[in-house]
Amino acid sequence: MILWDHPPRCLSPHVLPARSHCEALTWHPPRGDTQVRVVRWTCDCDPLFYELCQAGGVRFIRRTRRSRSDLTIDETDRRPAAEADAMWIALLHGLVR
């Protein structure tokens, strides 16, 4: 499966490149929730990686961009779990970014 077609040390999926009809997600600064559970994540071998997070009864995607000196973190809107899970799958397949 292409999502896993990376060096053996990579145990988590990678996002596919954005497709031509890729839709833009709205990204916000982190809200600073204290009770966040990371449900799924992409491989962090890349300086850009994503996490599907659960906070209370809703889910969102967290985007982390790592540069030499710091981390930039953004989050999507909170969504019901089923909707956020669909957004996560779309992200992995390059349909949203």
Ligand SMILES: [Zn+2]
């Ligand atoms: Zn990797």
